[in-house]
Amino acid sequence: MMDLDSILREVGQFGRYQIFVFTLLFFSIVYTTFFSLTFVFTASDLQYRCLVPQCESANDTKYNSPWVNRSIPYENGNVAKCLRYAPISGHENDTSCSDEDFNPNVTEKCSNYVFATQENSIAREFGLLCEENKWKLAAVGTINNIGQFIGMTIIGILSDKFGRKSALIAAMMLSGAMGILRSFAPSYIWFMTFELLDAIIASGTYSACFIIAMEITGPDKRVFGGAFTACCYSFGEILMAVVAMYVQDWRWYLRVLYAPGFLFIFYIWLVPESIRWLLANKKYDKACTLIKRISHVNKKPLSPETKKMLKALKSSENEITKELDVSSSGGSNDEKVTPLRSVLRSKIMLFRIFICSFCWATNAFVYYGLALNSVAINGDKYVNFILAALSEIPAYVLSALVLGRLGRRVTQSGSLAVSGLALLTFCFIPKGMKTLTLLLYLLGKSSITMSFTVLYVLASEMFPTNARHSLMGTCSMIARVGSMTAPLMPLLQAYVNPVLVYASTALTAAVMVLFLPETQGTDLPDNVEQAERIGSRASVTDSNADVKKSNGEPTKC
Known part of the structure; x- marks a missing residue:
């Protein structure tokens, strides 16, 4: 049986070729942030106040005028957005802007x-x-999450059927079209329509990039690959805020961000298809060509045994299908035709999918939930957004350092537990201890960020190649339930502290993760039978044997 992980160890787990691919993926991952977060700026609420005709004309206005205090009330320490003091009878057309012109005991709404x-x-x-329209701005984020909920599984199925590369390039280019069309939206309804379509189309692009990265990287470098892709996403968030800082018209903002999406057509010739997907779909000629290309670019010559095996793959596909059936390894005929049906028939896989x-x-x-329920930070919103993105990078780096030492399962459970315990303690700390409460909040936020990174690595190593993107898409789709529920939590404030709910949920997940298998040091499974064996002694023994072979003996087929 051909072991691709052993071949990757032979040709280089993270050599020049992988660096080239990761460089291309950097741009595509940065691009994936746009569809999910541009609404933060395009649908942002603004700072404004009523126009006061007694003090200014529509053509000559200044927001922070000295007379604002006597003409407009304050709400929570800020100038009211939609209310003004009513002019005293007889002074409606007065332009002296004096205290006698306004009644501070009576307010009225304005239209300018x-x-x-x-x-x-x-x-x-x-x-x-104003308040009556705030729900329409909030609905943009909700419709975006609904779109992601719909699209996650769709792109996963397309990716598993037509290839990671094809699904990724098509989704990014169509997303670019949706972004440009959204910038020309003539009304709120049309804007929401293109927001929904963009989210449906692009929802699985990040997981597609992640899977391509994992499937071309050797076993010992997957942790680094996972942390790298996560950092790319943070860089995308930073880029969004920088562009928003200088391009403050939402139409041009979308055009600047989305126009480069059409350049991804060149990825047809630049980005390779996943070797594992090629092998799982019996495209042996392309898989062999790609393996040789990696060997050449990384300057890692193939062993005679591997060369013989690749030659056999290209020249005698029928014979190799019997001896080196990579996609099934002795699996049932049903699995070859319908991998997802094989997953649904496996109680072990269904249990793991439920926990994941x-x-x-x-x-x-x-x-x-933490992002929405945190105390608003005063200051420049663009700088705050950038700082929030930067604060996630240490968690990504820490996950790369810890994963290789503690393993996937322990790190996943530990990060969830630390987040849960930090938030649980946060609930019982006196409000006067501001420094301690802030530190506990940041610890909870960083830990859950780290958990997200580990979860992608764990899931990619636990699910089989012939259904990996579909299953990760399904899990990510269900995650939209969590992101859609989070904004509703403040409604429970009268009955229970939302942070207490976050803490208990994180602690529950920390315990459930312990029922998943440890995937560190195992080869990526290509089918359901191999995936089921992950965590068993046989799987560990096989992985250790592969490591020994890669350290001293030629790879055997």
């Missing part, structure tokens, strides 16, 4: 506004101002 900056979001352009889905939903629930 003065904005603090030139920033133009859909709130300003489509008139989505719960953990994925927990991560999304806690991560987005």
Whole structure:
């Protein structure tokens, strides 16, 4: 039986060729942040106040005028957005702007506004101002998550059937089209329509990039690959904020971000298809050519045994199908035709999918819940967004350092437990201890960020090649339930502390993870039977044998 992980050890687990591929994936991962987070700026609420005709004209306004205090009330320490003091009877047309012109005991709504900056979001352009329209701005994020919920499994199925590369390139280019079309939306309804379509189309692009990275990387370098892809996502968040800082019109903002998406057509010739997908789908000629290319670029010559095996793959496909059936390794005929049906027939795999889905939903629930329920930070919103993205990078780096020493399962459970315990302690700390509460919050946030990174690595190593993207897409789809539920948690504030719910959910997931197998040091499974054996003694013995072969003996087929 051909062992691809042994061949990757032979030709280089992370050599020049993998560096080239990861460089290309860097740009695609950065691009995947746009569909899921641009609404933070395109649908952002703005700072504005009522236009006061007694003190200013529509053509000559200044947000922080000295007379604002006597003409507009304050709400929570800020100038009211949609209320002004009513003019005293007889002074409606007075332009002296004196104290005698306004009644501080009576307020009224206004229909004309003065904005603090030139920033133009859909709130300003489509008139989505004041409290009665806030739900329309919040609905943009909700519709985005609904789109991701719909699309996660779809792109996973397409990826497993037509290839990681094909699904990724098609999704990114179509996402680019949706982004450009959204920038020309004539109304709120059309904007929401293209927001939904973009989320459906692009929802699985990050997992596609992640799987391509994992499937071309040797076993000992997958932890680094996982941390690298996560850091790329943070860089995408930073880029979004920097562009928003200088391009403050939402239409041009979308065009600047999405226009480069059409350049991904060149990835047809630059990005390789996953070797594992090629082998699992019996495209042996392309798989052999790619293996030889990696060997050449990495300057790692193939052993005579491997050369003989590759020659046999290319020249006698029928014979190799019997002797070196990589995609099934002796599996049933049903699995060759319908991998997902084989997964659904496996009680072991269904149990693991259930736990993985719960953990994925927990991560999304806690991560987005903490973001939405944290105390608002004063200051520049662009700088704050950048700092929030930067704060995640240490968690990614720490996961890369810890995963190789403690293993996937312990690190996953530990990060969830630390997050849960930090948040649980947070609930019982007196409000006056601001420094301690902030530290506990940041610890909980960093730990759940680390958990997200580990979960991607664990899932990619636990699910079989012929259904990997479909299953990861299913888990990620269920995670949308968590991200959609998080914004509703403040409604429970009168009955229970939302942070207490986050803590208990994280601790529950930490215990459930312990029922998953340890995947460290195991080869990526190509089918359900191999996936079921992960965690068994036989699997560990086989992996250790492969390591010994890679250290001193030629790879045998």
